[in-house]
Amino acid sequence: MAIERVAIIGLGLLGGSVGLAIKEFLPNVATRGFDTDPQVRARAGQLGLVNTIASSPAQAVINADLVIFCVPVGAIPQAASQLADHLPADAIISDVGSSKQTVAETLKAALPGHTIIPAHPVAGTERSGPDAGFATLFQHRWCILTPGADVPPQALADLRAFWEGLGARIEIMEAAHHDLVLAVTSHIPHLIAYTIVGTASDLEEVTRSEVIKYSAGGFRDFTRIAASNPTMWRDVFLHNRDAVLEMLGRFTDDLTAMQRAIQSGDGDAMFELFSRTRDIRNSIIEMGQDDPRTDFGRADHTSDPDD
């Protein structure tokens, strides 16, 4: 593989996982990492997330074949400007952000003349920070690449081989289409989860203690993704505004229809919807994209706090 030296800018869940996945699955690839937070750099060094902790973005990209921005998308412009003057001319520039149109524009503006291939590995957990990373995060997950028309085919092939080496499957897509697809499969689910957890927290008639005690009725599922990194998600909604608002409109239309069905006691409309939503879960499990075990396999892993 052509990629031998990778610079990872940002050493949280994603950057740390990229570093650990390289160490495990591409052990001949050298990694240098940087994070603006000195405490994160220190912790990343203790954990061995990368071979070398750099003391500046400029130092991180020395001799790099591939530079991956693993910071919230709103932090990319500053990070890019800090290393722009030190980039090897033939390095591939990429990222892991959840929105791709604005990232493409941002990187082109900040790093003119460089080979830019925005990327999005569709993988993550509710944890964040350097301790959250793990080497298998990308196994069997899809990584979407959104190269512009001007990207050299060899660079695209190299980045594809890199992500496949980390265990991911590759899809090439227009950035605009990516942003629409992820709005519905990721961004709206997060927005809904954050919102209902906020709604439940703010009620006066129902106490916070009651919300927690009876959360096994369904609510607890939403609290997982509502525990995700607030900075990252703020930036996603700021940077994928149009697609998110479009998909949010579809969702609220459908929710209004269900509200009317409840108001009018239209059990048939409810039954019709509730009956056809099962299939999609079965398909997700068949495609290897979720745990086939009942209740995500967690049923036997909750415990009595008094035990």
Place this chain on the structure above:
Amino acid sequence: MAIERVAIIGLGLLGGSVGLAIKEFLPNVATRGFDTDPQVRARAGQLGLVNTIASSPAQAVINADLVIFCVPVGAIPQAASQLADHLPADAIISDVGSSKQTVAETLKAALPGHTIIPAHPVAGTERSGPDAGFATLFQHRWCILTPGADVPPQALADLRAFWEGLGARIEIMEAAHHDLVLAVTSHIPHLIAYTIVGTASDLEEVTRSEVIKYSAGGFRDFTRIAASNPTMWRDVFLHNRDAVLEMLGRFTDDLTAMQRAIQSGDGDAMFELFSRTRDIRNSIIEMGQDDPRTDFGRADHTSDPDD
């Protein structure tokens, strides 16, 4: 314990789990079960969900100390009318339904003069039917009892001891308050999940295959509860209409506020919400109501369908 003979009406996930939990944790209690579906009765017999499969509701309640309706709440009136003439005079009548005000009214109307204590064990999975039950479903979960003022204290004490014997913790609550609490911790989460899965399925710009492939971005979480029993959930929304509409109104108000924040690029409003939703998950885990492992512990249990 005073309860020695339990009749279970309905042998799906909940009825089957009650039967199996009795067998494991209260082995001296005898169980008889009935289901209107002959195939379910046959399967329940093979699985040993109850000691005796009855051929009619009337036969199921012979000599019962406790009769538990484990059918969708909309099916309770018919089931109650079928056994009304055969009920022992001192039997406790209870259920496991997710709404409590209408259940209390229904049972009082159908079974006048009997001791009625509506109950709701806040536990379940996305599976349904006789094969879905398991003995530990109620361990560490809360069971809410909503007795009327006329219930004899001894009957309430007996039912409490019964559920505690199955591993549950007990809360006594007004039926109206139960319905409001569960609207937010269970009913609205299910409605939202069903709706977003429906929205995603109906899109033309994003294919079903794309929704499935990129579901690990968050969407897949919602598909679990959207795979729940459609009949049961239709009945919940028909029977807890007012509380559901009230809580749905709160949620849609909050969602509209987030929509405006996205439209106007108000990152501070987003960050404020996204930052305070983490705590509630931590509290749920501390209270033993969810799996403490990252990603519900499922991260290592998804597989490549081609492997």
